[in-house]
Amino acid sequence: MKPDIVLLASGLTKQFGGFTAVGGVDLQVRRGSIHALIGPNGAGKTTCFNLLTKFLIPTSGTILFNGKDITRDNASEIARKGLVRSFQISAVFPKLTVQNNVRIALQRKGGDSFDFWRSSSVLRKLDGQVEQLLEAVGLSSFRHILAGELSYGRKRALEIATTLALDPEMMLLDEPMAGMGREDVERIASLIRRVSAGRTILMVEHNLSVVSSLCDRITVLARGKVLAEGDYATVSGNPLVVEAYIGTGGSHGH
Amino acid sequence: MADGHSLALDETGMTVPAENSGTKRLHVMIMIAIALALLAAPFFVYPVFIMKCLCFALFALAFNLLLGYGGLLSFGHAAYFGMASYVSAYGAASWKLPPELAILSGVAVATLLGAAFGALAIRRQGIYFAMITLALAQMVYFFSLQTPEFTGGEDGIQGFSRGFLLGIIDLASDRNLYWVVAAIFMASLLGVYRIVHSPFGEVCKAIRDNEPRAISLGYSVNRYKLTIFVLSAALAGLAGAVKAIVFQLATLTDVHWSMSGEAVLMTLVGGVGTIFGPIVGSFVIVAMQNYLAGLGGWVTVVQGAIFVVCVLTFRDGIIGALAKLIRKPL
Numbered sequence: 001m002k003p004d005i006v007l008l009a010s011g012l013t014k015q016f017g018g019f020t021a022v023g024g025v026d027l028q029v030r031r032g033s034i035h036a037l038i039g040p041n042g043a044g045k046t047t048c049f050n051l052l053t054k055f056l057i058p059t060s061g062t063i064l065f066n067g068k069d070i071t072r073d074n075a076s077e078i079a080r081k082g083l084v085r086s087f088q089i090s091a092v093f094p095k096l097t098v099q100n101n102v103r104i105a106l107q108r109k110g111g112d113s114f115d116f117w118r119s120s121s122v123l124r125k126l127d128g129q130v131e132q133l134l135e136a137v138g139l140s141s142f143r144h145i146l147a148g149e150l151s152y153g154r155k156r157a158l159e160i161a162t163t164l165a166l167d168p169e170m171m172l173l174d175e176p177m178a179g180m181g182r183e184d185v186e187r188i189a190s191l192i193r194r195v196s197a198g199r200t201i202l203m204v205e206h207n208l209s210v211v212s213s214l215c216d217r218i219t220v221l222a223r224g225k226v227l228a229e230g231d232y233a234t235v236s237g238n239p240l241v242v243e244a245y246i247g248t249g250g251s252h253g254h
Numbered sequence: 255m256a257d258g259h260s261l262a263l264d265e266t267g268m269t270v271p272a273e274n275s276g277t278k279r280l281h282v283m284i285m286i287a288i289a290l291a292l293l294a295a296p297f298f299v300y301p302v303f304i305m306k307c308l309c310f311a312l313f314a315l316a317f318n319l320l321l322g323y324g325g326l327l328s329f330g331h332a333a334y335f336g337m338a339s340y341v342s343a344y345g346a347a348s349w350k351l352p353p354e355l356a357i358l359s360g361v362a363v364a365t366l367l368g369a370a371f372g373a374l375a376i377r378r379q380g381i382y383f384a385m386i387t388l389a390l391a392q393m394v395y396f397f398s399l400q401t402p403e404f405t406g407g408e409d410g411i412q413g414f415s416r417g418f419l420l421g422i423i424d425l426a427s428d429r430n431l432y433w434v435v436a437a438i439f440m441a442s443l444l445g446v447y448r449i450v451h452s453p454f455g456e457v458c459k460a461i462r463d464n465e466p467r468a469i470s471l472g473y474s475v476n477r478y479k480l481t482i483f484v485l486s487a488a489l490a491g492l493a494g495a496v497k498a499i500v501f502q503l504a505t506l507t508d509v510h511w512s513m514s515g516e517a518v519l520m521t522l523v524g525g526v527g528t529i530f531g532p533i534v535g536s537f538v539i540v541a542m543q544n545y546l547a548g549l550g551g552w553v554t555v556v557q558g559a560i561f562v563v564c565v566l567t568f569r570d571g572i573i574g575a576l577a578k579l580i581r582k583p584l
Contacts, residue, residue, distance in 0.1 A: 079472030
């Protein structure tokens with residue numbers, strides 16, 4: 001039986017020189033939930049996110065994934081354990097086709113990724129799965145286009161398809177709506193809701209209306225510490241949160 | 255998006271097709287054309303000249319494998335080229351090794367050297383990676399300079415016999431040797447093509463495009479980088495070893511940093527990240543050095559000017575520009 005808390009961070013701290021970007025953050029992400037990490041600019045959201053995904057090494061603190069300590073694992077190891085992240089700046093492989101972007105993710109499990117003497121036509125066995133994933137995000141008709149030529153919104157959709165290809169137990173999304181028009185925001189939000197079935201999602205997000213409609217639980221960070229936690233109503237009613245947002249130059253919500 | 259609609263954004267710039275079956279057919283046709291050209295060439299052109307071009311083409315193919323498909327810019331490929339050249343020349347001259355063993359031993363040493371240097375260099379990225387490869391190659395240069403009992407110092411190793419391939423084919427004949435070199439070249443070209451279009455090659459291209467994303471998908475990127483580095487070093491070694499046998503000569507020029515520069519130049523002129531670019535680039539550069547030899551030191555100036563013009567006007571190189579024109583990868 002897997003623990004109810006899928007990701008547990010305790011006392012997570014990161015110092016850069018003398019500056020404490022994240023200071024003693026405790027975070028519990030419940031299995032099957034969509035959990036948001038919000039906060040004003042400079043609150044330490046992205047640093048926290050990079051610590052959880054092992055792109056940064058914490059100065060102190062521990063991270064448990066499914067009850068196992070992953071504090072010392074590297075970024076590619078945790079991906080193989082089922083904890084997969086996205087990036088704030090759209091993360092596609094620009095010179096590969098849309099189809100091959102997704103295939104790269106599927107290919108790793110096949111165990112033939114070091115075979116330099118075989119033809120890549122052995123990867124055709126993955127075509128069916130690739131097609132399903134592209135279908136799911138509405139990119140089927142773009143399969144032969146180079147990913148770098150896609151529009152911004154479609155790159156984000158492709159990125160989600162690539163992440164889904166790994167069938168991760170937990171997805172960490174770094175500002176999935178950043179820089180998007182309203183129509184795209186709604187589409188990506190419904191996509192996230194749909195793919196959240198059977199997995200856990202932790203996302204950093206600026207767009208408060210998205211967070212309010214999408215997320216079960218919200219953690220508010222300010223100055224590297226947890227300021228408040230709870231569902232949207234609890235958090236938005238908290239005077240400390242209101243003050244933190246207004247006090248640092250206005251609301252990020254819409 | 256279960257209902258199949260896609261994101262409502264602009265449709266501009268979405269018409270460039272990438273690889274498809276037509277591309278594959280084109281590549282097969284080009285390969286056949288190259289093979290036919292190699293068969294016909296010695297009847298029209300001095301074979302030693304073509305062999306020189308082919309050796310440098312191999313060298314440029316090796317460099318391009320690393321830069322074009324692994325995204326790693328090495329400034330020290332002379333180390334593998336030159337060390338393999340010395341080892342095979344030494345083997346042929348001092349141990350009287352048959353040419354096939356001389357070449358193999360050169361490749362083996364270049365591979366080992368590549369594994370050692372690669373393991374150090376891939377720990378850093380971008381310009382730091384390039385600087386480490388350059389520094390390690392300079393160490394090889396000074397080693398060669400300081401060990402005249404092995405390298406022959408300023409004179410190099412020269413005047414040894416090419417020997418008999420497999421004990422039967424007399425390589426003293428330029429024509430015989432040409433067929434051997436042409437066969438090695440063609441096999442290497444097909445090998446590079448296979449590496450680039452293998453499951454491994456796909457991962458390398460992904461790492462080249464976006465390393466953090468490849469990590470986040472669970473790839474241990476350093477192992478892929480090291481593998482492609484070693485493959486590239488081995489191929490550069492093959493180029494150096496064959497060159498030593500063809501010219502019966504291995505000198506400090508082969509390990510000098512300017513030799514690394516030649517690989518960069520040929521690849522950029524031909525088109526980095528294209529299969530056929532480095533071959534065209536090396537033929538252009540070697541032909542230029544040959545026909546402009548009368549200009550003496552000015553060849554370097556002309557070469558430099560061509561390089562600048564190339565980078566300023568068609569950054570994708572000759573074949574890269576052509577590929578854009580016909581909208582197919584070459």
